[in-house]
Amino acid sequence: MELMNKLWNAAKADRKRIVLPEGDEERTLVAAEKIHELGLADVILVGDKDIINNKAKELGVKLEGIEIADPKTSDRLEAYVNEFYELRKNKGMTVEKAEKIVRDPLYFGTMMVKLDDADGMVSGAVHTTGDLLRPGLQIIKTAPGVSVVSSFFIMMVPGSKYGEEGMLLFSDCAVNPNPTYEQLAAIAIATADTAKNLCKIEPRVAMLSFSTMGSADHEMVDKVRKATELAKELRPDLLIDGELQLDAAIVEKVANQKAPNSNVAGKANVLIFPDLQSGNIGYKLVQRFANAEAIGPMCQGFAKPINDLSRGCSSDDIVNVVALTAVQAQK
Known part of the structure; x- marks a missing residue:
């Protein structure tokens, strides 16, 4: 706390x-x-x-x-x-x-x-x-220059080594049901800025999928890839990478196998979910199974x-x- x-x-x-x-x-x-x-x-x-x-x-x-x-x-x-x-x-x-x-x-x-x-x-x-x-x-x-309002949770997992000593930001878990790749990129950037400005941490943003760096080929994965490319292009100052499976995003050993060249994999502290279903289910799983404190959903972009x-x-x-x-x- x-x-x-x-x-x-x-x-x-x-x-x-x-x-x-x-x-x-x-x-x-x-x-x-x-x-x-x-x-x-x-x-x-x-x-x-x-x-x-x-x-x-x-x-x-x-x-x-x-x-x-x-x-x-x-x-x-x-x-x-x-x-x-x-x-x-x-x-x-x-x-x-x-x-x-x-x-x-x-x-x-x-x-x-x-x-x-x-x-x-x-x-x-x-x-x-x-x-x-x-x-x-x-x-x-919306605030000037912001294209989409989104939400984030601050997840605090007691005794966890993942994220920032057990703290991670999850987005978007409450607002956008099926964001386009442009919206997903905007959500990633907004959450990274929230992590930096509100939580005072250096954001390491993982764009989550069921694929890691090309391990699967599907239109749902394509959206995450395109969002990752656009976010990197718009904000080269931020550490954003994907697409990454959840274990590759936060577990260093898995990251070394699946994404050895990533500067985010294995140490992500900001998790961007590809759609609302996965985000909402994900935060509630962590909240209940890990006895985590879920602060939010907070809005960003207004x-x-x-x-x-x-x-x-x-x-x-x-x-x-x-x-x-x-x-x-x-x-």
């Missing part, structure tokens, strides 16, 4: 305002209290104020010092409605529709981030990834930080994702 300790300290050093749109959800309330007590961020809960306060009272959660933003009574609702209408009027949006939509806590929270009333948002304890992505893509949109949670998350998971979101907001 050395990484999380560093990130917690970074979050405390420059506190950001992080909005939690699932304000009356039990794990979210417990997490909000802990985040406030630890000083990781200034939390804003979105939802019906009476319901939130009553739920907190049932749980024994103290909300003193924690802001509650109620869309029904907020003096910012009109500004959010007008901004959302302007953003979407070319798509057939009306002011009446905009008001109905923005009252939804997810859209309300996203508008808070858009108009700088909050620095970042975390959701997903009860909502799906798609629920988060829709307002994110409609309102926040113009401002909004991040997802697994619906199976714990309150501690929410605390960690809020801390990471706060550090992203500092950038």
Whole structure:
């Protein structure tokens, strides 16, 4: 947990305002209290104020010092409605529709981030990834020069020698079902930059497949090869190699046999999965069988930080994702 300790300290050093749109959800309330007590961020809960306060009272959660933003009574609702209408009027949006939509806590929270009333948002304890992505893509949109929003997990495997002393980044495990080779290259580059800027490690990126350096011939392998070539071309400063089977990517002995000339094989700390099925299955296998801590899914590529949670998350998971979101907001 050395990484999380560093990130917690970074979050405390420059506190950001992080909005939690699932304000009356039990794990979210417990997490909000802990985040406030630890000083990781200034939390804003979105939802019906009476319901939130009553739920907190049932749980024994103290909300003193924690802001509650109620869309029904907020003096910012009109500004959010007008901004959302302007953003979407070319798509057939009306002011009446905009008001109905923005009252939804997810859209309300996203508008808070858009108009700088909050620095970042975390959701997903009860909502799906798609629920988060829709307002994110409609309102926040992608950062300049970024072609695709993707996700990553920070996987921490206790006692493991693989990756960076048991820490690896997995991508994309939550957003893009079947990325093109261009999108896969962009995902690899984004995750490498995340590893460097957020996790403070030198990324060694493995483009995963069921083939290693030409051992199999298939259109699915071709996509990974083309993605690897494009990523290397776009970012020659990064260590990216493939295609690599998982064992060749992280096990030095296997790498020496299968990919002896690779500067990544056997020591990868960033694993890029070829599609969402393999990525989602892969992270959950490691999480359950290796008793790993899976922090995320975090989003990368948005113009401002909004991040997802697994619906199976714990309150501690929410605390960690809020801390990471706060550090992203500092950038």
